[in-house]
Amino acid sequence: MSAMKTSAKGQVVIPADLRHKYGIEPGTKVEILDGEGKIVILPAMKNPVEEACGILRGTTSLTKALLKSRREDLAREKRKVAESRDAYRTAKRQRKKS
Numbered sequence: 001m002s003a004m005k006t007s008a009k010g011q012v013v014i015p016a017d018l019r020h021k022y023g024i025e026p027g028t029k030v031e032i033l034d035g036e037g038k039i040v041i042l043p044a045m046k047n048p049v050e051e052a053c054g055i056l057r058g059t060t061s062l063t064k065a066l067l068k069s070r071r072e073d074l075a076r077e078k079r080k081v082a083e084s085r086d087a088y089r090t091a092k093r094q095r096k097k098s
Contacts, residue, residue, distance in 0.1 A: 014041065 002015050014024060024030065029044035045051045073093050 004012050006012055006081075019025070024043055031042045031044050033042065034041040052080075
């Protein structure tokens with residue numbers, strides 16, 4: 001941990017070893033966060049969309065899981081329709097016999 005003074009404008013110098021470690025060069029944007037009694041300086045994301053790509057990636061593609069679920073739902077519905085049709089036809093035949 002490094003201790004430093006702030007300038008009259010509230011500026012601080014980020015130590016060189018930390019600038020190199022986090023890729024902070026002149027002109028690099030940083031985010032300043034305030035919370036839990038601390039001030040945190042983070043390098044801003046250069047391309048938030050690209051850097052967030054894959055952040056929610058799991059073992060199964062959500063799209064594939066959804067499509068599989070929809071196929072299973074469709075198969076279940078088709079079975080129900082077929083069972084209902086068969087039951088209707090059976091009942092109709094039994095009425096004709098009576």
